[in-house]
Amino acid sequence: MIRIGIYGYGNLGRGVEMAISQNDDMELVAVFTRRPPESVKINTKGARVLHIDDALNMKDEIDVMVICGGSATDLPVQTPFLAEHFNVIDSFDTHAKIPEHFENVNKSAIKGAHTAMISVGWDPGMFSLNRMYAGAILPNGKDYTFWGKGVSQGHSDAIRRIEGVADAKQYTIPVKEALDEVRSGSNPTLTTRQKHTRECFVVAKEGADLSYIENEIKTMPNYFADYDTTVHFISQEELNEKHAGIPHGGFVIRSGESASGNKHIIEYSLKLDSNPEFTASVIVAYARATYRMACEGTVGCKSVFDVPPAYLSPKSGEELRKELL
């Protein structure tokens, strides 16, 4: 049994707990939380809830620590800290800061002689892998990534910070015409506006100025100004009823040519009812790989690019070749 610790018990941590329950070769040993442990209820019988300050006492009882903090402020501190003491895995997703995070985690992992796996999930993660595979196969080609339809937490938060907004949910939606154009193999150059639209469901506070809110959203730099954005004002009840989920997904497409001029399209897509639960499912498969690489003596920071696919599966090489090759 691979003994797993979960460090941080929000949406992602709960997803990891669920995913462990679907994998017979893994067991959840403990959940570590910043909250008072007695206030946190988990679903796994026999697993403990401990304060994060007690994590280092559990060094010998945990094979892989799954770190479920946020990328903005938690992971840049937590992963380097924990990589010195545990084999670790995280879902660090601030793309621009991955090289820096990698260096920091790598130093700690080497110091502690552990295996550390960063930026695991679907983007970064499975989407990155598909960009990489497709680019290696079709060097003469072009990559396209579309996201959605799905809820963007960051954009929903940005709307909630506007004066007069009580609650909000934002969907990122790929533009069908753009997708079709890419799939045709014409290798179009697409602007931000041509690739995605944004749809916002907003609950206004009583007496709030709706046209002010709508204008604030539509003109918000970086978040909305470069997109065709639709704003719907709805009641809190309707938001709770129809927009409670956190679905997501997207498309990675590479359109390329062989030397004869023949065209080839490689497409990978995800349609997810729950973004954090799927991310957690990817992480748990890679936790298995992290454990195996650690058992082999691998030291330092790794990413999905470094992991032989077979390491993700509980099946033997023989079973994989017979059943799936």
Added chain:
Amino acid sequence: MIRIGIYGYGNLGRGVEMAISQNDDMELVAVFTRRPPESVKINTKGARVLHIDDALNMKDEIDVMVICGGSATDLPVQTPFLAEHFNVIDSFDTHAKIPEHFENVNKSAIKGAHTAMISVGWDPGMFSLNRMYAGAILPNGKDYTFWGKGVSQGHSDAIRRIEGVADAKQYTIPVKEALDEVRSGSNPTLTTRQKHTRECFVVAKEGADLSYIENEIKTMPNYFADYDTTVHFISQEELNEKHAGIPHGGFVIRSGESASGNKHIIEYSLKLDSNPEFTASVIVAYARATYRMACEGTVGCKSVFDVPPAYLSPKSGEELRKELL
């Protein structure tokens, strides 16, 4: 430079030659043929054409031998033979015989202390990888593979063997309704007939009995009897003009659930103008990986499941993390 040899110069061998021309870190050293070498013209300046009997004399000048024979009778002999003397890669695609082929190649590769990579292409190959990744991520789920729209060489050949047939081309076509049902997440059980249809374009010899031919096709066991099959009789000119290509493609879909009951769909698809050219592109990327694994001292037979994705790319780990993660 990675020095490549091509063993067998048919559609696949020519595709490998094209793919090498798109990769700056590789060079084609020699093509080996069963035909008189002087009768074979290749497109790469500086590369030699040699008889297959001269292959072993080139041991020290070739880093990876790409074996481009057929799976029925060539590869079961060629790959074990050559793996003793070279690092090799093949596209062995008789799924049921992969375990046996693996064992034979493994023994030879170990004897010669070489790296051998088998069953590389898109199915087996990229489709296998996607079945494996998706199954490891969503252990509670179901796999579906659809092929087409594309030309099946084996089925086209089978039609050509019928009395009165001068030429023929067969397309395998996935049934859209079945694809849509799978994508809905309903995990349907689908019969052979429900998943694919077969469309045949047949050139009859003068005076041939068309209804006899049509009946022979539609009732042919294994090949057509279990499918809804359409037969069109056309002229040789029309066949040459409209059906000269060898396009193919398909879909690998896994539909699964996380422990909460939330559904997730993972889909990988290919749309290929040329089946052999795309297969060759995959093989050449894996030839790079084979070379790297050989340089590290890897010995024995490997499959796509064993290869860290980064080994396929000419980019460094640092570049991959920065640009694609």
